[in-house]
Amino acid sequence: MSTSVRLETAAVGSLPPLSALSEWSDRHFRWLLVAPAVLLILALSIYPLLFSAWVAFVNYDFQIPGHAFVGLKNFRAVVYDPVARWSLALTAMLSAANVAIELLLGLGLALAMVRNFPGRGLVMSVLIVPLFISPVIVGQAWALLLQRPFGPTNYILSQIVGHDVTISWLSQSPWIYFSLILADVWQWTPFMFVVLLAGLTSIPPNLYEAAELDGVSAWQAFWAITIPFLRPMILLAVTFRLLDAIKLFDTIFIMTSGGPGTKTYTASYYLYTIGFTQFHLSQATAGSWIFLIVTAVVVGLLVRQLLRPEVA
């Protein structure tokens, strides 16, 4: 059939008008396909990025008329704002704590679940449920559990330890930080678990068999085989989680509203407050750029590690 089509086309001699369009689309089809996506990215990413760069250098405050050029004033306002500095430090501390705990727990769970046992599928399903819950709902649930006087946490702890427990989980240091870490770890440990479990199942079992024949202990095998082979997956999981953890906002918004004082202001919450509660858009935009640069440096280092070629 294709031969006859070719013959008919040749017999016609010259192509009909539509063929010119068809030929053009044939040659540029791949560009036509990507054009909408490129235009969308330009419209929704590049333009706002350039606009935000302009906003960061002008006075774009709803309560102050005009958009006068102010140079680095907005950046200085953020750098010299003690709340901004604290929020950045807290973001680093909470992110590091969250990701480290989630990594350890996720690895432990993955090691426990790597071998088959009756009911494994069901247990795995239950374990990953928190991943599918909105962080706002997670925050609300933990706030209800921890809140005094109505939350059950202190009552249960009192029953366990045999005397009154009167911890203010949501309004007193250092308990507020434990509460925030608890909520985050509960939700995101399953992510680490799933990624690391995939990594563990990809390690060839014959390596462990050979190690066993050589009399290597389980602990030695863990450090000599499991960890080196799992390293790329660990880096991947940590990078992904860290990228998400530094944006921590929802649970803060629900559980503490940044309080008491500004003790639970993360960078995202700080920027939200400046931008959308106080409406100082220039300062919030300048802060966003500073946060973006700091984040890019950290993530860049991690990605470099991730892309480093394996040593044979």
Place this chain on the structure above:
Amino acid sequence: MNERERRDFEAGLSAEVDAWLRGEPTRRTFITRFGQALGMLPLAGGVLGSLTEHALAQAALDLADPTTPLGKAQASALKASTEGPADGSAYRAVQAAKKYKGVTLNMTYESGLQALDPRNFSGPVWEQLTGIKSNVVELSHPDQYSKPIAEHIAQSGAYDVLDIEPAWTPSLADGGVIQPLDELMAKYINQDDLNDYHPLYKALPTYKGKVWGFFDDGDMFALYYRKDIFDDAKLKESYQKKFGKPLQVPKTWEDYTQVAQFITDNMAPQVYGAGHFRKAGSPGNQYDFLQQYRANNGVLFDGNMKAQLNSPAGIKTLENMIAANKASIPGNNELDAVSLWAAFLQGKVAMIYSWPPTGRMAANYSQSAKAINFIPQSSIAGKVGYAIVPGGHPEHATGYNKALAADSSNAEAAYLFMQWVTSPPVSLARVMLPYSLRDPYRLSHFKSDLYRALWPDAKDYLINLNDSANVGLLDMIMPGWQDYALSLDRMCSSVWADTDPKTALQTAAEEWDATTERLGTESQKAFYDEYRKLPGSSADHTVASMGMAVKLD
């Protein structure tokens, strides 16, 4: 086309024909279907539009039993809208609005209970009367400020009627987000209906000599206390013995703390002396601090607009608030407004000061509506007394003005809705809705026999709200209020978490100064001077001290 290009083209064409014969999708089918999909968009838009409209449509009109006080108030509102008196603001608004039949008004309301009024009552009634539809846009309280600004910057014309805090008026007016109503008011309103506002509320929508809205929610704090506890003979005797004075409803903040501690010492864990919403931002500590600070003769700014928070009055206020926290229910510092209501209604707390719905809930009137069933039934109905808060100067915390969006494409229709919905008969029916959080603000509300018949003590409740307004204090109605308030909330909640009061006051004062400087010290001074002219701007400048107090029987 050269020979190679021709070969490529033919090969491509034949491959495409082969694919077509095999039933596989080809570029041509892709382009065809893409075109069809694009062609479907207008159709889909229409279908989606009608589905969205259906989903967002207001509920069917929900009228109360006509034999109940609420039913009678609703019937009276309908009668005033359709039969007159012909010079009434409600009647005039309805008659003038009929020419806008078919228009849809987009109106912002606080999400949740506040939005049930326009969804279940005022929106459907307005549509029946005028043919004007309403689209209720539910927003969180902070978004009621930020979204209209964002939409104004985008010039989207998304909203027609805005529910805003009176304290936001200067910012939104100067920012061009809302428009003055003077011309429309001159054309349509009955001036007598403006005189029906309590004097504290009458001036709230006025700024720079123009009127920027209709006041619509009397958010006056009041003290709600357990009469049975204060009447307890054993407790009274014990209190007299301990302090050498009778146990009575506290009149000063020091007495309040002392009484709260006494009740806690004698009745906990069954009942605690007091409870407060102290959680950061829920709804905010600024209201309580401001009412106590000003009752302690605290001054907000000096003549050079330097913040005066870090003063003996500031220290005294925070120290007393800390003492009150210690005398309160465990977890006091984590309570938000709703949790505090729950604690009070369950009988766990002897005294709270809060917004007016507290009285309606305590009497179990609010809970007669299904919409409010997340609040527990009151176990203290009939046992609750009403008083002016200790210190004698309660905060009018937030409140609402209805304002006309500057970008509205239906400005006159929107104005007429605002005039109608806040008119005396219609607003009475609205403040009587059990599920709504709109609170009485007109003299006709406070005097209403129908409202007074809602529960046995409703008359005392209304008189107390009126008396509180006579001596009440207003939030700072000036640009930057959001920033000043946030600083106070942060200050208080950091003190609850053990920050030294003096340090916290100093930090807040520095933040206030930074806000003032950023907005312009001279212009802020001018705004502050304007604010100070309002009744309720300070403890020695209230409706009562200006000789305008309203006395009710």
